[in-house]
Amino acid sequence: xxxxxxxxxxxxxxxxxxxxxxxxxxxxxxxxxxxxEVNKRPDTVILRAINDLTISIKAGDRIGLIGHNGAGKxxxxxxxxxxxxxxAGSVETEGKSVPLLDISxxxxxxxxxxxxxxxxxxxxxxxxxxxxxxQSEIAAFSELGxxxxxxxxxxxxxxxxxxxxxxxxxxxxxxxLLDEVMGVGDASFKDKANRRLAELHERSEIVxxxxxxxxxxxxxxxxxxxxxxxxxxxxxxxxxxxxxxxxSVSQSTA
Numbered sequence: 001x002x003x004x005x006x007x008x009x010x011x012x013x014x015x016x017x018x019x020x021x022x023x024x025x026x027x028x029x030x031x032x033x034x035x036x037e038v039n040k041r042p043d044t045v046i047l048r049a050i051n052d053l054t055i056s057i058k059a060g061d062r063i064g065l066i067g068h069n070g071a072g073k074x075x076x077x078x079x080x081x082x083x084x085x086x087x088a089g090s091v092e093t094e095g096k097s098v099p100l101l102d103i104s105x106x107x108x109x110x111x112x113x114x115x116x117x118x119x120x121x122x123x124x125x126x127x128x129x130x131x132x133x134x135q136s137e138i139a140a141f142s143e144l145g146x147x148x149x150x151x152x153x154x155x156x157x158x159x160x161x162x163x164x165x166x167x168x169x170x171x172x173x174x175x176x177l178l179d180e181v182m183g184v185g186d187a188s189f190k191d192k193a194n195r196r197l198a199e200l201h202e203r204s205e206i207v208x209x210x211x212x213x214x215x216x217x218x219x220x221x222x223x224x225x226x227x228x229x230x231x232x233x234x235x236x237x238x239x240x241x242x243x244x245x246x247x248s249v250s251q252s253t254a
Contacts, residue, residue, distance in 0.1 A: 002059040003095030003174040003205040005080055010089035012050035012079055012230075049075040051230035052089070057206055059095075059174075064217035064238060065210040066245050067227035073210035076227065077101055077177045080208060095174030095205060096125060103164035113139075113148030113155075113163055120167045134170045141196070142166040143189075162189060169196050176204040180211045214242050 050072055057063060065073040078084045079091055081099035106123035107116045117138055121131040139148055142162045144155075152160055178197070201207050201220065211217055217224060217238055224241035226234040234241050 001094055004059065004093075005055075005057040005175065005206065005208075006090075006092040007053050007055050007079070007086075008090045008092075010050055010053045010079060010086040010091055011048065012075065012084055013087045014047045014049050014084075016045040016047060049230050050079055050086070053230070053232055054089075055225065055232060055235060057208065059205040061206050061208075061223055062201070062221045063206075063208045064221035064224045065208065065227060066212075066214070066217065066224055066242065067233075071227040072230040073227050074101070074179050075230075077179055077208065077210055080175075081177050093175065096172070097175040097177060098124060098168065098171045098173035098200075098204075099177040100168050101177065101179045103168045104160060107152060107160070107164060109153040110151050112151055113142070113144055116152055116163065117167055120164065121171075124168065124171050126171060138166045138170050141170075141192075158189070165193055165196075169193075169200050173200065173204050175206045176200055176208070178207070178209040180209070180213070214246065217242065 053076070065076065067073055075084065077099065078101060079086060080093065081097055081101065082091070082093070083099065083101075085091075106120050108119055111119065114135070117135055118131055121134075126134075142148070142165075144159060144163060147155065147159065148163075152163065155163070207220075209217075209221070221238045223236065224234075224238040224245075225232055226241050226245050234244055
């Protein structure tokens with residue numbers, strides 16, 4: 001069966017408990033000022049991060065998520081990945097999904113690089129045989145050499161990113177979910193990482209990515225979804241949606 005994602009009236013409410021102290025109250029006030037759906041209960045704030053969203057994504061779609069910070073783009077990727085189950089409505093996904101959202105998720109500081117290949121690989125849905133088959137390639141791409149024999153607590157931040165990225169992008173995905181906030185290490189590694197991502201794009205049946213770079217969306221996506229306050233404000237051909245979004249941004253800036 002071909003890969004697809006179907007969201008039907010999907011809603012996600014995120015509770016924030018123990019609302020006390022001025023800093024958190026200021027944060028909630030900031031969310032309100034940006035138009036976020038915030039319902040207050042005693043000592044608790046319920047943030048409506050995704051609001052009654054219905055969208056159908058089919059094999060062959062390359063979709064760019066656009067919208068201001070806090071519009072719900074990263075949260076939507078997590079809903080599509082099954083990390084956040086909707087509190088109302090439904091999300092149906094067909095196909096092997098790889099969420100490149102937090103590439104360190106599932107990695108253990110006290111385990112070696114080799115052991116973390118297995119831990120992270122299993123979390124991403126790789127089987128034992130697939131992990132064994134790809135270990136050498138992951139090791140070569142990470143460029144970590146003998147450091148793979150050491151616990152990753154001894155690694156620098158950049159080394160951990162290299163390992164996590166190498167493992168995550170070794171998976172054969174039907175659905176690729178990518179958040180631009182995912183770092184790809186130092187400058188010397190970035191070009192190599194971008195080429196690797198481009199290859200992964202080509203192999204995947206569906207690609208959904210959250211970006212602030214409209215030029216990249218124009219180059220890599222055929223459709224765009226404009227998120228606003230957790231809702232789908234506009235969904236359609238990438239150029240049409242981007243033009244409407246850019247006009248709105250220009251108008252608000254003026």
